[in-house]
Amino acid sequence: MDLSVKILPATNDVHGGVIVDLKEPMDSEDFATLLRSSLLHWKQQGKDGVWIKLPIELVNLAETAVKEGFWYHHAEPNYLMLVYWIPKTGCTIPPNASHRVAVGAIVLNDKKEVLVVKEKRGGFHGIGVWKIPTGLVDAGEEIFEAAIREVKEETGIDTEFVEVLAFRHTHNSFFGKSDISFICMLCPLSFDIKKQELEIEAAQWMPFKEFADQPFNQMHEPFKYMIELCLAKVEKVYNGFSPRPVSSYFVKELNYLYLNSHGLDKSS
Amino acid sequence: MDLSVKILPATNDVHGGVIVDLKEPMDSEDFATLLRSSLLHWKQQGKDGVWIKLPIELVNLAETAVKEGFWYHHAEPNYLMLVYWIPKTGCTIPPNASHRVAVGAIVLNDKKEVLVVKEKRGGFHGIGVWKIPTGLVDAGEEIFEAAIREVKEETGIDTEFVEVLAFRHTHNSFFGKSDISFICMLCPLSFDIKKQELEIEAAQWMPFKEFADQPFNQMHEPFKYMIELCLAKVEKVYNGFSPRPVSSYFVKELNYLYLNSHGLDKSS
Numbered sequence: 004m005d006l007s008v009k010i011l012p013a014t015n016d017v018h019g020g021v022i023v024d025l026k027e028p029m030d031s032e033d034f035a036t037l038l039r040s041s042l043l044h045w046k047q048q049g050k051d052g053v054w055i056k057l058p059i060e061l062v063n064l065a066e067t068a069v070k071e072g073f074w075y076h077h078a079e080p081n082y083l084m085l086v087y088w089i090p091k092t093g094c095t096i097p098p099n100a101s102h103r104v105a106v107g108a109i110v111l112n113d114k115k116e117v118l119v120v121k122e123k124r125g126g127f128h129g130i131g132v133w134k135i136p137t138g139l140v141d142a143g144e145e146i147f148e149a150a151i152r153e154v155k156e157e158t159g160i161d162t163e164f165v166e167v168l169a170f171r172h173t174h175n176s177f178f179g180k181s182d183i184s185f186i187c188m189l190c191p192l193s194f195d196i197k198k199q200e201l202e203i204e205a206a207q208w209m210p211f212k213e214f215a216d217q218p219f220n221q222m223h224e225p226f227k228y229m230i231e232l233c234l235a236k237v238e239k240v241y242n243g244f245s246p247r248p249v250s251s252y253f254v255k256e257l258n259y260l261y262l263n264s265h266g267l268d269k270s271s
Numbered sequence: 272m273d274l275s276v277k278i279l280p281a282t283n284d285v286h287g288g289v290i291v292d293l294k295e296p297m298d299s300e301d302f303a304t305l306l307r308s309s310l311l312h313w314k315q316q317g318k319d320g321v322w323i324k325l326p327i328e329l330v331n332l333a334e335t336a337v338k339e340g341f342w343y344h345h346a347e348p349n350y351l352m353l354v355y356w357i358p359k360t361g362c363t364i365p366p367n368a369s370h371r372v373a374v375g376a377i378v379l380n381d382k383k384e385v386l387v388v389k390e391k392r393g394g395f396h397g398i399g400v401w402k403i404p405t406g407l408v409d410a411g412e413e414i415f416e417a418a419i420r421e422v423k424e425e426t427g428i429d430t431e432f433v434e435v436l437a438f439r440h441t442h443n444s445f446f447g448k449s450d451i452s453f454i455c456m457l458c459p460l461s462f463d464i465k466k467q468e469l470e471i472e473a474a475q476w477m478p479f480k481e482f483a484d485q486p487f488n489q490m491h492e493p494f495k496y497m498i499e500l501c502l503a504k505v506e507k508v509y510n511g512f513s514p515r516p517v518s519s520y521f522v523k524e525l526n527y528l529y530l531n532s533h534g535l536d537k538s539s
Contacts, residue, residue, distance in 0.1 A: 018392070062337045069330045077446065078346035079367075084446070093469075099347075100368040100448040101410035124286070142369035142449045143442045169512065169530035173519075174411045178345065178352070180368040181410045183451065201361075224517035228528055231535060241534035242510065244437065249492035251441075260496055262437035263531065266509035267499060 010041040020052030053087040104140040105184040106150040116208040150187040159197030162189040166243035278309040288320030321355040372408040373452040374418040384476040418455040427465030430457040434511035436500045
């Protein structure tokens, strides 16, 4: 077989580049030959970005791609994405995901008690602070779903989502990425706590004043603000953002726009 | 040298795991021997997660790590991060960044004209629509800074940040990640447009009504909402979220909390 005139199977992307989605095992020498003739071919075709998706089973081919000038774009547990830019002009390949997204859930009952936990690990462990349930929003998950899920997982309490009261942007949190934490207000639909064993040391309903008066919350501005916002919300003088489903030209599925419904309803 | 009793240089992380930050070139046979004895050693020490950071120059060692049971955690252009979980219990290694964050900038002048552009590429290209400047927020960059930067880059206009009017959450946008787009209101500080050549086909100040009446904006809910919010803001009946710097226990640098200042000021 004359490998020099064969090229790798590739599909065009919508930005003028090509994507190679390798699936079959290959000898790294054969891969090197194929890759060189493929790059020549794509260059003649005027292609710009070249993407190679290598399943983890084909890790043996990564070294060859790097030797030919490819670099890493991103990796997920089961694959590595390598990339190459053919034109002489500046590379416009967008960077990979830059943020983690988290939720903090304020669940207040009719007795003005707040649902709080003590964690078994992490930054809050061992400092004696009762905190609200928090957790990460997965890719593909709605923010309000994540808040409801985290409360249920950590405490067994069912809730209804009310509003995003505020959000906080922090940096350098996890391998140089940034975090956005949405502070959410939720309304409880059940009251019997069944705490999660793996991560939660204790969970309880705590009078809001006792929660707010913890020295930790008084000392640290983000927590002080959270308490102020929560009180303002209870007194009905604060309006956060609530989710509205919207349909769109670019996205097939419904998605959510978070806005100040109070302000919007007034205007329309 | 008896490699079997030597272990890889590693530092402890705060979660009970170890991090190997390889920098020097190594033969893959030597690496395999060292890795096996190191894993045995860390297991005896009761460690859980093992992280190996391989600079792209050491791509030749990736195959060995995978053969020993490591998988990919993430990759950036110049390194690959591999991970392994020693305990028999469930792996608690957090996933990598899940989201991209974008801004859309509504810049309105005193004549009720909005700053709009036509793009040379992407989803809006070729459909004749005048759109507001948009772009990605980099890891480490503030949302308000990104909005100001994008407007300046695309149109040359200087602005002052006013508010986040709303945000939108969409999914499956870029290699399975999710996007959060913050719709921002900005106030112009200069008026002479100098458009960017690479990505922008045209830029102009357009009467708001003409912008709003574009059939595209009327057909697609997210854009319809954006126009409604903007009008409500101009009529001073809408309050979005504005950034407040906060200091914190966990983070050394100042960071920003975005909240409804109007509601908060009323309550305090």
